[in-house]
Amino acid sequence: MAKKVLVVGAGIVGASVAWHLAKAGCAIIVVDAGEGGGVATAHSFAWINATWGNPERYFHFRRRSMAGWRRLESEIPGVAVNWCGGMTWDIPAEDFDRFETEHTRWGYGMRRVDNAGAQRIEPGLKTPPDRALFVAEEGMVEPVEAARAILAAVVAAGGKVMTGTRVASFATRSGKVIGATTGDGTLIQADETVIAAGTETQNLLETIGVRLRMIMSPGLIMHSTVASERLLNGLVFAPQCNVRQTREGRLIAGSDFAGADPKGEEERMARELLARVKALVRGSESLDIGFITVGHRPTPADGFPAIGRPDGVEGLYVTVMHSGVTLAPIVGELVAREIAEGFRDPDLAPYHPGRAELV
Known part of the structure; x- marks a missing residue:
């Protein structure tokens, strides 16, 4: 009989987990308080990469997930990554050479470009940098579209997606999680429950006395x-x-790729960003602010993912991380393998939710 798995959260991570579990033969129910597509997912800059000062082991984990995005594209109609490449010169001068050398040694397709090279890559820049680093293998995705395409594939594979359904708490019996209780008191039972609820993860875990320190x-x-x-x-x-420019044609910008804390001054910060975009990109002068998003990044306290079963709790599996868009494919693949086959991939070893830094 197929193992019944409840996935709480229908953002990009939850969708990927559900898809890979469905491929593994599990019976899937996805529950989400919104319309599907997630909360953190919708507020993401949606850059698929393995860069920016990560330790080598985490770099390779992210690189492995970049390859996973290519597999998802081949499996699911509607998942379309723009493998456009990324060019950066937002690196302190004293770190530039070390950053390039380190990532090149690790096997990243990073190359240095001069002013003329930068202009060839991005002709629309008003003032191309004199030196920058370009990684052709990086990409961007419209994350809500991708999440919903993956959820549609879950349904096509026989799974069920329940939107507009808030999970209030996990249900337990004899110390084992047996599913979740919704806001209206309905119990959804399952053999295994995966939490992929982003910023709600901490609150939901507390309903069964599990501590997970997070910074949001x-x-x-x-x-x-x-x-x-x-x-x-x-x-x-x-x-x-x-x-970056979305498929729709909007320019989306942050003071860094995850966006900065507006501290209650959203309009002022957005206006400053628009002014910087107009100074940077030719043809953007007539653009205005379309809308502003402020997302809260669901980040475990030490900055790295929490992926696995909390200590002393049966029937529950945690998946929470800030780099959700980049990591969704590999997390889905490895979580499904552990739940369906009982094999925990060695690459998950550093990311157990019970590590000392998180409890």
């Missing part, structure tokens, strides 16, 4: 009005302004 810092992203033409080819990381 806010990040503002400015979304411009729609440009009538393609202004950027790929991802651009300039000092104080990281920007």
